[in-house]
Amino acid sequence: MTTTLEFPVLLRLIDERSSAFRAAVASARSLDVQVPTCPEWTLFDLAQHIGEGRRAWAATVAAGPAPAKSVPEGAPAAPREREAVPAWLAASTQELLDALREAGPDRGCWTWWGASQSPQTCGAVARHQLQQLAVHTYDAQVTVGAPEALPGEVALDGVEEFLFTCVATTSAWPHKPTALDFHATEGHSWRLTVDGDGARSTRIPAPDTTPVPAADEGPDAAGVSVRGTASELVLFVYDRIPADSLQMEGDAGLFDLLRAWEPEE
Numbered sequence: 561m562t563t564t565l566e567f568p569v570l571l572r573l574i575d576e577r578s579s580a581f582r583a584a585v586a587s588a589r590s591l592d593v594q595v596p597t598c599p600e601w602t603l604f605d606l607a608q609h610i611g612e613g614r615r616a617w618a619a620t621v622a623a624g625p626a627p628a629k630s631v632p633e634g635a636p637a638a639p640r641e642r643e644a645v646p647a648w649l650a651a652s653t654q655e656l657l658d659a660l661r662e663a664g665p666d667r668g669c670w671t672w673w674g675a676s677q678s679p680q681t682c683g684a685v686a687r688h689q690l691q692q693l694a695v696h697t698y699d700a701q702v703t704v705g706a707p708e709a710l711p712g713e714v715a716l717d718g719v720e721e722f723l724f725t726c727v728a729t730t731s732a733w734p735h736k737p738t739a740l741d742f743h744a745t746e747g748h749s750w751r752l753t754v755d756g757d758g759a760r761s762t763r764i765p766a767p768d769t770t771p772v773p774a775a776d777e778g779p780d781a782a783g784v785s786v787r788g789t790a791s792e793l794v795l796f797v798y799d800r801i802p803a804d805s806l807q808m809e810g811d812a813g814l815f816d817l818l819r820a821w822e823p824e825e
Contacts, residue, residue: 565717567665570686571657573714577693578653580708581610582646584700591642597699597800606703607645608638610696611652617689618655621682625668660686677724677760688725691718695798702800715790716746722797723752723761730758731823738783740814743767744790751782754818784810 565573585591591604598606615635620627639648663669665683678684694714701707710718719742737755743766752761786793788806795801799819803812 564720565687565690565713567683567686569713570683570690571660573711574686574690574693575653575657576711577690577697577714578610578614578649581693581697581700582649584697584704584706585642585649586646587706588642588704591640591645593703595699595703597702603700603703604638604640604645606696606699607649610693611638611645611649613692614652614656614689617685618652618659621656621659621663621669621685623670624663625670625680627670656689673725673728675730675758676726676728678721678728684725687717687721690714691721691794694718695794695800698795698800709789709791710794712746712790715794716744716748718794719744719748719790719797720750720761720763722794723750726797727752727759727818728761729823732756732758734821735817738814739781740818741782741785742793743785743787744793745788746790748790758823782810784808784812784814786815 585603585607588603591602591607593603595601595603595606601609612635636648636651639645660682663682665681665686667682669680669682669685671678671680671685671688673680678688691714694710695718698707698710709715723742733754733756735754737753739754740752741749741764742752743749747766749764749766750761751764752759786796786803786806786808788796792801792806796803796806803815
């Protein structure tokens, strides 16, 4: 299983995760229930975020490199009636998919990430949109009492996408230089290095194939390493499940420092 998905696969999976999100919303008895993993939101708030967000990104993709991240004027507002929400969500996702298909993966696109390891292209936008939908689908499923692991190919790509897009920066790490290793039980591993040059991630050999220094061994050892399924790793880095849900070696406090870090970019 590879860690980078082709553009047509990304679009298919965006559609699938959107369908799973709508199914969770449709099964809820009320849109007013709180979302445990996003406690400041009700299920309606989450659905509104998903629908309006996909329409805004559709407009952004259509605009190309110029900033246009806003819900198009005249777009239908999120309906308050639970029965009407799935169709509104489906239309929102379709707008995004249509815009992405029209643009193609290599077209330049405005993004909120600048000095990251992800390009400012429509393909990178599609990759991040898939992860947004996947994690928020999990949020909706938790809310209705039916959480499911992220699909394997979505989750495996999601670990790298998070590291390359959400963490990478050229802002100096304000603490002692170190590295954090992520090992997916599916056989892929990544190292996040943080130092005076910022934060950058690379793929590294999986521990079961080529020896990689443990968290307390050797000059190139990571300060902490975490191991779990790709789904568990994604949910952990997005703060959906606690650290004790995974296997961890080394200084777990480094993850607290990473979460608290606010690069100056």
